[in-house]
Amino acid sequence: MxxxxxxxxxxxxxxxxxxxxxxxxxxxxxxxxxxxxxxxxxxxxxxxxxxxxxxxxxxxxxxxxxxxxxxxxxxxxxxxxxxxxxxxxxxxxxxxxxxxxxxxxxxxxxxxxxxxxxxxxxxxxxxxxxxxxxxxxxxxxxxxxxxxxxxxxxxxxxxxxxxxxxxxxxxxxxxxxxxxxxxxxxVHKFNDDEALEFLARYSLKHELLREDFLELSRVVICYAQGLPLALTVLGSFLFSMSKEEWRDQLDKLKSIPNMKIHEVLKISYDGLDFEEKNIFLDIACFLKGEDKNYVKEILDYCGFFSVSGIRALADKSLISFFHNRIMMHDLIQEMGMEIVRQESHNPGQRSRLWLHKDINDALKKNTVRAKK
Ligand SMILES: Nc1ncnc2c1ncn2[C@@H]1O[C@H](COP(=O)(O)OP(=O)(O)OP(=O)(O)O)[C@@H](O)[C@H]1O
Ligand SMILES: [Mg+2]
Structure with missing residues (x-):
């Protein structure tokens, strides 16, 4: 040097x-x-x-x-x-x-x-x-x-x-x-060889037969459309399943019209259990970028098992960590916020409110729904 x-x-x-x-x-x-x-x-x-x-x-x-x-x-x-x-x-x-x-x-x-x-x-x-x-x-x-x-x-x-x-x-x-x-x-999308190389990493953790790996990869590559983010989310999701489970999920993917990327990412959300879904939505709407310990404290206070919930979300690549902060990709966050918006066209009836305008509107009209 x-x-x-x-x-x-x-x-x-x-x-x-x-x-x-x-x-x-x-x-x-x-x-x-x-x-x-x-x-x-x-x-x-x-x-x-x-x-x-x-x-x-x-x-x-x-x-x-x-x-x-x-x-x-x-x-x-x-x-x-x-x-x-x-x-x-x-x-x-x-x-x-x-x-x-x-x-x-x-x-x-x-x-x-x-x-x-x-x-x-x-x-x-x-x-x-x-x-x-x-x-x-x-x-x-x-x-x-x-x-x-x-x-x-x-x-x-x-x-x-x-x-x-x-x-x-x-x-x-x-x-x-x-x-x-x-x-x-x-920036180019991944070509098929790059996408395959990317997915091969996930498969290493699972003892898939070569034919199984190729079949699964072909479908994942087709749905992710060369987009690294979608490959990351779909890869972590599908390669953690048994063969029977991923066949079910592939059928679900095939039913998505026009392969909208939000919908492709949502497959991973749909696979979460009730508590993990709630933790995911809380992070997407309120806690992205916050300190991990602070997030855990809030989630524990809400009655969640924060450690296992956060681990499950990280395993599925829905969140990541940077300097002890909880990070979430913008597109994944948008998907989470969209899930909450879809709950009702009336903001007061939704499970979470994060915009001043919506909070103001709901309080003024007194439409805030009671927590069940
Ligand atoms: N060359 C690569 N190899 C492996 N993973 C990659 C590669 N490029 C991107 N990724 C993964 O894809 C995901 C999305 O990448 P990134 O955040 O860089 O996208 P972006 O174009 O900056 O998106 P945005 O416009 O939303 O900011 C990340 O999880 C990243 O780790
Ligand atoms: Mg970026």
Missing amino acids: CLCFKYDRNESLLIKQIVKDILNKLLSTSSSDIENLVGIDARIQEMKTLLCLASDDVRMVGIWGMGGIGKTTLVRAVYSRISYQFEGCSFLENVAEDLKKKGLIGLQEKLLSHLLEEENLNMKELTSIKARLHSKKVLIVLDNVNDPTILECLIGNQDWFGRGSTIIITTRDKRLLLSHKINLYK
Whole structure:
């Protein structure tokens, strides 16, 4: 490993920089999380080529594709492979959700704190992003952008950042990227070989005969339509069953019209028991992103067996964990919220209310249903 540093009179700063560079290099060289992903090397390579094609001082690439196709997964992998080359890095995950919670100023403060490695920055005390960053080579990832003002406020003009800076944006909406000078990368679905490789992992846990595995995989691949999220959910669900059980479930899948992705994901929800369904809906409507211990406490208080319930949901890939927080993919959350909405067109009659407007409406009209 070779590291090169400019002479700096401040010894502590120099040591800090050496430690940071070594850590970055170690992190970028091998990560078992990335190695376990399917088809990722080819996709990272395509992204790198696109980044090299950008001739401007600041390179911008937009990754777009439908929900659940793997945009965040890809950009995380690219970030961990290239971040060591930059003087400052920021990965703003799920910007659309953060915007609702923190607003634009909050997002700007977060971005600057990451890039300058300073805590509690206050935008009022700062002249502008440009003033602090124009000579710094930075890497910025804005994940899940859904509003053009985010781009205006966070990355504005290319002269805000130093030469060699790289900005990667992920979005489901291609139109957001067209107004800016951004190269586009469309994430491909898994092809059949990749989907098969992906499913083979689940089958390893079960002693399926090769013919059984191929038969089951063919149907799963057909219904998941190459979408990694659907493959994850269907794979965890079907490969945990006995042969008789998965035959029943396959028949159910076949009856879904037009293979709507929500409906495909709902198969996994339908397979939960009563208590697991309730825990799933509570997390989808209220508790996504919260600390695991806090969620357990609330669920226990509601009379659920939280530990086994949470484990069952994780086993079926309906939730995951990140830094001890409970995560749920947006599409799976939307599916859960839709299940609650479908209970009644009258919000007061539904089992859960999470929008101010609906709560207000139900209380005003006094239509809130009593818990049975
Ligand atoms: N190359 C891959 N190999 C293995 N699993 C993958 C791969 N790409 C995506 N996945 C899995 O698919 C699921 C969805 O991926 P991801 O969250 O990246 O989608 P997305 O495009 O960012 O969706 P959204 O638009 O809703 O944010 C995740 O569970 C992820 O682990
Ligand atoms: Mg995403």
